[in-house]
Amino acid sequence: xxxxxxxxxxxxxxxxxxxxxxxxxxxxxxxxxxxxxxxxxxxxxxxxxxxxxxxxxxxxxxxxxxxxxxxxxxxxxxxxxxxxxxxxxxxxxxxxxxxxxxxxxxxxxxxxxxxxxxxxxxxxxxxxxxxxxxxxxxxxxxxxxxxxxxxxxxxxxxxxxxxxxxxxxxxxxxxxxxxxxxxxxxxxxxxxxxxxxxxxxxxxxxxxxxxxxxxxxxxxxxxxxxxxxxxxxxxxxxxxxxxxxxxxxxxxxxxxxxxxxxxxxxxxxxxxxxxxxxxxxxxxxxxxxxxxxxxxxxxxxxxxxxxxxxxxxxxxxxxxxxxxxxxxxxxxxxxxxxxxxxxxxxxxxxxxxxxxxxxxxxxxxxxxxxxxxxxxxxxxxxxxxxxxxxxxxxxxxxxxxxxxxxxxxxxxxxxxxxxxxxxxxxxxxxxxxxxxxxx
Ligand code: SPV
Ligand code: MG
Numbered sequence: 001x002x003x004x005x006x007x008x009x010x011x012x013x014x015x016x017x018x019x020x021x022x023x024x025x026x027x028x029x030x031x032x033x034x035x036x037x038x039x040x041x042x043x044x045x046x047x048x049x050x051x052x053x054x055x056x057x058x059x060x061x062x063x064x065x066x067x068x069x070x071x072x073x074x075x076x077x078x079x080x081x082x083x084x085x086x087x088x089x090x091x092x093x094x095x096x097x098x099x100x101x102x103x104x105x106x107x108x109x110x111x112x113x114x115x116x117x118x119x120x121x122x123x124x125x126x127x128x129x130x131x132x133x134x135x136x137x138x139x140x141x142x143x144x145x146x147x148x149x150x151x152x153x154x155x156x157x158x159x160x161x162x163x164x165x166x167x168x169x170x171x172x173x174x175x176x177x178x179x180x181x182x183x184x185x186x187x188x189x190x191x192x193x194x195x196x197x198x199x200x201x202x203x204x205x206x207x208x209x210x211x212x213x214x215x216x217x218x219x220x221x222x223x224x225x226x227x228x229x230x231x232x233x234x235x236x237x238x239x240x241x242x243x244x245x246x247x248x249x250x251x252x253x254x255x256x257x258x259x260x261x262x263x264x265x266x267x268x269x270x271x272x273x274x275x276x277x278x279x280x281x282x283x284x285x286x287x288x289x290x291x292x293x294x295x296x297x298x299x300x301x302x303x304x305x306x307x308x309x310x311x312x313x314x315x316x317x318x319x320x321x322x323x324x325x326x327x328x329x330x331x332x333x334x335x336x337x338x339x340x341x342x343x344x345x346x347x348x349x350x351x352x353x354x355x356x357x358x359x360x361x362x363x364x365x366x367x368x369x370x371x372x373x374x375x376x377x378x379x380x381x382x383x384x385x386x387x388x389x390x391x392x393x394x395x396x397x398x399x400x401x402x403x404x405x406x407x408x409x410x411x412x413x414x415x416x417x418x419x420x421x422x423x424x425x426x427x428x429x430x431x432x433x434x435x436x437x438x439x
Contacts, residue, residue, distance in 0.1 A: 008034035008091035011084070013076050015041040016060050017053040022096070024067075026125050030094050031069035033123070038064055039076035039084045044160035048188035049079060049103075052153055052160075054145075080107055085114045097124040103184070145231040147258030152305045154233035154260035157193045158366060163383050166235055166391040167192040170201040174396050175230040176433060194233040194260070194389075197223065200273055201397040202237075210273040212239045216250055223257055229435065233260040235309075235391070240267050240285070244293045248300035251308065261307035262297070263340050263368065266290040266327065274316045274342055275372060284317055287327055291334035298335030309338035309368055316344050321353060328358055328365075338366030338389070348377040352385045359386040 010030040014023060016038075030036040042057050053060065057075070064073045076084050085093070093115060099108045112122055157164045169175045175195060183190045202219050203210040216238070223234065236254055241247040241264035254262055265274070268285040285293075290310070297308045310331035314324035328339045341354050351374065355367055368389040371377045382390055403423060410420040 009088055010034045010036050010092045010094060011039060011081075011088060011090035012036060012094050013039040013041065013081050013084075015046055015050070015053055016064055017055055019063065019067075022127070026094055026096065027067065027069045029123065029125055030092075033092050033094075035071045036069055037088060037090065038070055038073045039081065040064060040073050041079070042075050042077050042160070043156050044162065045076050045078050047157070047160045047162045050189070051191065052156055052193075054149070056152075056156065081111050082114045085111065085120075089118050090120060092121050092123055094123045094125060096127045098127045100124070144228075145258075147256065148305075150227070150231060150233055150258040151255065151260050151303070154194055154235070154307065155305050157233070158388055163379055163387065164193045164389045165191070165379070166194040166196045166389060168198045168201055168391070168393050168396055169195045169226065170198070170205050170397050172225045172229045173433075175226045175232075176435075177396065179230045179232055192232070192392075194235055195226070195230065196391045196393055197226075197234060197236050198393050199237045199239050200275075201394050204397060210271075212242075212271050216242065216246075220250070220253055220257070223254075223259065227258060235259070235261045235263060235389075237393075238262040238264040240265055240271050241293055241297065244296045247293055247297050251297045251300045251306070252302070255301055255303060255306040260305065261309055261338070263309040263311050264293065264297070265311035265340075265342075266313055266331075274313060275344060282313065282317055284313055284319065287330050290327075291330045294331055294334040294336050307337040307366070308335065309340055309366070310334075310336040311340035311342060311368075313342060315350050315354070316342055321350070321357070324354055325357055328354075329362070332362065332365050336365070338368055340368035340370065342370055344373050346373055346376070348374040348381065351377075352381075355385040355387060 010033050012026055012030050014026075016023060027036060040057065040061055041053075043052055046053070055063075061073050064070050074084070081093070093111055095108070095111070099105060114120075115122055154164070167178045169178050178192050178195050181192060197219065199212070199214075199219075200210045202222075203214050206214055208214055223236075226234070236259050238247070238250060241250065241262075247264070251262060265271075266285045266287075267282055269283045272282055274282070294308055294310050301308065310327075312324050312327045312331070314320060314327060324341060328341070331339055339358075341351060343351050348371065351369055351371075358367065366388045367386055368391060369382060369387050370391045370393045371382075372393055379390060407420045407423055410423070411417055413419075
């Protein structure tokens with residue numbers, strides 16, 4: 001550490017979730033050149049590229065501040081270094097040389113361009129042998145997570161300001177898929193940030209109708225197995241929440257397990273799935289009674305991390321936009337941390353109208369949508385209308401059924417299994433998907 005204010009400023013950007021000797025090398029080289037300022041990636045900065053860091057920003061900051069050679073730690077709010085470089089105008093930037101090729105090259109080019117504005121220098125350190133951050137990250141995930149870290153992680157994703165993508169999981173195997181699936185896009189890596197435990201798919205896999213017949217206790221019991229093999233946050237479909245007294249217990253149990261949120265819908269009586277055709281199936285709960293249920297759930301929760309989200313059925317029931325908005329405000333006033341607005345239309349127009357009107361007076365409350373019927377909608381449009389969470393509520397189950405049926409039909413048609421092999425996952429791949437499989 002140097003107290004010399006005339007020393008050149010050396011800027012080093014990092015996430016520092018796993019502090020390995022490669023990072024210490026970079027810091028050591030930095031201190032030889034001047035005053036080391038670390039630009040520490042916030043949760044939001046990396047969210048388009050990497051899974052959420054294991055440790056929160058404040059914890060990573062504290063660790064770095066206690067490392068010899070680090071003079072200052074400031075937040076880097078974007079993956080792009082340039083905004084911080086313009087603020088600091090450092091004489092030197094140090095980075096590993098691994099960003100000369102691949103997706104990160106554009107960011108390197110931008111750093112070089114910025115440094116040229118004031119004659120700064122980029123020093124690139126050869127990537128440290130034996131260090132692989134992706135491998136460390138995989139090992140870290142292999143260690144699992146704690147209830148507390150998992151529970152908090154939905155809030156952390158929301159705080160990052162990016163749209164949170166959620167996928168339905170109806171088994172631990174689906175959970176593994178949700179955990180590991182990633183698709184490289186031109187300017188980012190797309191992942192599912194969280195899991196949805198749906199009443200529709202929980203019922204359907206058991207061959208039962210979605211009418212709160214599969215009781216909450218058995219659905220919650222299944223979460224334990226899901227949590228054994230995953231680390232991502234969970235949003236639980238709590239149907240109507242049941243009796244307010246029961247709802248309080250459900251909240252406590254889910255929170256203790258490490259779930260991050262429950263969504264309850266403002267229906268009463270025998271609940272039917274919202275996507276079911278035909279009128280007269282659904283009865284909406286009285287607005288005050290439902291608000292009261294939310295308040296009871298909120299006061300049962302022990303932490304602010306655990307979110308209670310009120311789901312509004314007014315558009316499904318055709319009782320109008322005004323009713324939907326009045327309910328949204330009443331549920332928020334009762335303590336809901338978020339609202340889910342649902343629609344059965346094939347276009348997103350009424351969802352957009354709701355979001356725009358709601359956002360005009362409430363810029364902060366989390367908005368959740370479930371675009372099953374209006375699947376035409378793009379995530380970019382949802383973001384533009386102020387949506388925070390999008391739930392793809394049943395797609396893994398719906399996708400699996402045609403594949404299972406085709407495999408069964410193929411065996412029956414051919415009197416053997418060879419033709420079905422083509423559409424089946426090879427057994428070795430099936431085995432290697434499971435962590436800790438011994439070969
Ligand atoms: C579910 O997935 O069970 C839901 C969403 O509640 S919906 O099926 O659209 O009602
Ligand atoms: Mg449901």
